[in-house]
Amino acid sequence: MAANRARGQRAGLTRQAVLEAALRLVDREGLKALSMRRLGAELGVEAMTLYHHVPNKTALLDGVIEQVVAEALPPQFGAATWRADLSAYAHALTSALDAHPNAVPLLLAQPAMTPRLLGTMEAVVGMLHEAGFPLPRTLDVMYSLTSFVVGHAAAQAGGVGGADSMASLDPDTYPLLVGAARESGDDAARARFDFALDALLTGFERELARG
Known part of the structure; x- marks a missing residue:
């Protein structure tokens, strides 16, 4: 075990390396597979070594979220219009x-x-406030947008509301649902996302105009 710890230290183990390994493990085997012991084995160190970089399991899970969200961040907010x-x-x-x-x-x-993540949220709030949204409303906008995106992703991951499933229903019993699903095309989920996002942003724009 001491040799494993030494190998991990010589490899320059960092919080970032721990989080990247955790996300790879989750991608490969799911959230249930993620434990300090299993992650330590992945990195070639004792589980206790990880606590120098993440204080507990909750902090590790927070870090996994951080890694995912970090992939979506632009270099800076405010480079274009708020919309x-x-x-x-x-x-x-x-x-x-x-x-x-x-x-x-x-x-x-x-x-x-x-x-x-808090720094990212601060940047979003600052960008929206600079655009003219009242400070409390910036949180409403940010949470509404994030909830929409994560909810859409959850539906996709779970196969909920897919046009393919509706297209295979009995057309005599559900003619409108089947017709709508079949006319939606192969990329219905992406088109539905774009439609809903545009409607959401248009609502924010109207709120700002009423401001």
């Missing part, structure tokens, strides 16, 4: 969640509050 920034972020977050479907339940169940 373009939010649209780009929503699409990027969707892509990140699609790449890590096993982590989606974690985002639904656990509000992560790492310094890195």
